[in-house]
Amino acid sequence: MDDEMLYLMEKSGIYPIEDETALEPDKKYIGVYTYEAAGALGDKFGLHSGLLKRTLSNDSIRFESYDRLDMLCIAVVDLAVMKLDVPTMHLFIRENAFFIVCEDRKFVSRILKRISAYDKLEVSFGRLLFHLFDKLLEDDNSYLDKFEEKVMALEKKIIDDKRNKNYVNNIIGYRKKLVLLKRYYEQVSVVFKYIDLNENKLFDHQSLKLLRILSGKVDRLYNNVLSLIEYVAQIREAYQAEVDINLNTTMKLFTVITTIFFPLSLIAGWYGMNFNMPEYQSLYGYPMVIILSAGVIVASVIYFKRNHWF
Template sequence: MQKILLYEQVSEIEPFVSKRACTLLHRPQLESFIGIDKFNLVVFNWYDLHSRMKKSPQVAICFDSDDIFFLCENEEALAMVKKIIAEQTQEQPLSNEELLYHFFMRLLRNDVNYLNDYEMLITEIEDRMVAGLQKDYLTKIISYRKDLLRLKRYYEQLGFVFEELTANENSLLSANGVQLCNILSRRTDRLFASAVNLRDYIAQVLDAYQSQLDYHQNNLMKIFTVVTTIFLPLTLLVGWYGMNFDMPELHSAYSYPIVIAVSAFIVAALIIVFKKKKWM
């Protein structure tokens, strides 16, 4: 028997599973994989690559040698599972092992292309950042990091499930079923490695963005420092001749032009020195 239900309909499958399995299914928190006697329970949080859902709905798959049941946390996950099962069984009926294999293969079908497109997006962000054509880099980078973290966790949990199925400790799966789970495990490992590499890549882009910000800030501070240094001697002159003393040079007819000339000379000399040292 193959059946797709919501979590609240779990009582409908109780006649077909053992009492111990029923007890497990009524737990508020289910482990990713439980294998007892001739019964396996697989639990994972479904991550829709094309959805912006903040919470990934949970899907549980209970199966033994005769029956397989899909339990979904919400209506969206239920519709997704029904669609996939209908696609896989429309040509011919599948055994439980084959259905399990084709279900997960369908879930992971376009993930490689999705990750490749994601890499192109990150590369485009990096190019535009270097060229200075875009300003909201930080928002996009943080958004990409969150998405890739969810994706990494998604592949991580699936990898754990497939490893446990491949181990086949309760001997529920046939040799062919173990081989199919091994294929799924290797595929998930590659996807997990790609997601980790993309997270490393986005971290490098973030570091490059931070370095670019630091570079611009340093240039700005250098400009302020140069301007301050140029006008510091003039500030000294203002302070000196602003004192309330009777200075002899103030009575000369040439004192004012001389002060102007000295000030201009100081500014010009400092500008020449800074340009030679490439500080300007």
């Protein structure tokens, strides 16, 4: 069927199965299903329909252990987009079967081919799980390095920008992505810790060693994200401080201008509203007023300068 694929897993490799009616109870199988076809898992392999329905309806990243059954839900995160609503992949692992329910079956098919082509050690469900996580996490270090370069470039722009451009949206956008990544790595780290308990004894020693390596990688990625969150917070504080300094400078300038011209307003209001002004009739009236005004302004500026007000 187009919405399901079945493979036989042997020590030497993984092989597609054409005839699903020829399944043998002592063999190990890998099934890859779409969410639409996942109901067949209950009929063909004895998974409880209620458990299956409840599990597939929950998209949170998690690990659940039942009697002779481990269930995982992992996110297929596209770091270039990084959004809240991401595709998920549900994994059901039993002693003789490994079922994968996902939207992109080609993604899983490529991993199975890679295991058969490059993994020269004994193939197992634990190694399949390792390769799934390894593929999901393979570009994360490179992404975080590039993300850090973007943050550093933003910091330089903020420092060099003399026009005080608004960078709030850039800073908030970076912080939002980092918070989503932080939550993602937290959840994946918890999943690895539950896998390492191996309560149902489904994974061999070698597979657990490989999965612990990936668990360490996730912890390092998580710490890198925390460092970037702190870095972005420092940039935001520095940017806000720069905005406040520029605002204070502007307010100080307006205050000085207002203070310089206040004596002229006082003289004009006091003198003009309470006394006759013979200067109207004088030929030198306007020049004298201009000289007086200029003298008051110069005297105010000199006084402010001496007192270091600007």
